[in-house]
Amino acid sequence: MTKSPVQFTLNGTETGVFVNGGANLLDVIRREAGDLAPKLGCAQGGCGACTVMIDGETHLACLTLAETVEGKRVETATSLANGPQLHPLQKAFVEGFAAQCGFCTPGMLMAAKALLDANPSPTREQVTEAIAGNICRCTGYEPIINAILTAAAELRGRISA
């Protein structure tokens, strides 16, 4: 089977891999690059567990052909923490019980990160809309929405402080 070389930046690190024809980005991130944050849920775009950012926009890694990220900037939930220092979103998820089994969490975090990057003061409705493509079967969503609003407030405080 022929493999193609693909180079991209994964969480700030230049990454080069050889991919099988038709391999999706999720497989490449998990198996080739060893970043296990994004999860394989449905492999058809319905669950959002594989949500990553490509050049600052959320994309579903399971529906992205690996070849198409050549030269691009890919970020997973692994990029959020700074060493042991959790990102305010992660901290709010932990403290607000927004993660139970945790399977949806890396995707939820990236959907929330994209929202807060674009809109630091979202309304509750905008938060709901931003995570509409991410399914959580544990929490009933309320703790997640609250955690995102809490993190938004903390991030705003940091900026104004």
Add this chain to the structure above:
Amino acid sequence: MSITVETYATLAEATSAMRDKTQFLGGGTMVVRGINYGAQDYNRVVRSTDAALRGIRNEGNQISIGAGVTMSQIMASSSTDFLAPVARLVGGPAIRNMATAGGNLFVRPPYGDFGTALLALDANVQMSDGQSLPIERFYAQRDSQRGIVAAILLPRPAHGVFRFRKVTRTKPKGASVLSIAATLPGGSRITEARIAFGAMGPTPLRAKEAEQALEGASLDATGIQRALDTCLNGLDPSDDSLASGWYRRAVAPVHLRRLLLGKES
């Protein structure tokens, strides 16, 4: 299964690379889903990085939407503000960052909401070989050709003339039980209405008898009655996990009435 992925710098090269068992790649939301689930009908994917596929341009009183323009880009551009409410109803945010206008023309029901809107707007589909097809003709021959769509050209509707409604089981995101798009020019006496239904047949379809029934009519309960009585003629919805064809036929006139009267219920 191994898939060959070929990337071409120009649309012309990509066009000549199209042959049997080959899919052109838009945003990939359906093509890659197919690969993940072992699609047997293609083993080759052709893509192009040609800038001609991207970009929304005003050309006189027409708007040109590159086939590779995503739903998020439609939502962000002032040239396509009237289409933003349609694009916003396609999938969730990550899908909208990927799903292209060109790809939406090829998907099977219950998908194709954006194409339904384009059908009611009398768009023209520009193929990469230079051919330009009225969208209705494009849809009629869609499944028997393998050309690449380069762009979609459409006139900007006058303010308030274009309407869209999508009926889903779940909100804010869900696939269509059905969708309806209409352009209703003429003010108090409608002339040359266009009504298109999505998920009511293998491709988006126009309800031509209902369009004719609206000619000269006013948008009130009496004026629209004949359009409601005839709107199902020519539609052929199928059963899927969201709704049976029977249910779709039963509710389509109800939603058309709401759209025409501008009412929620």
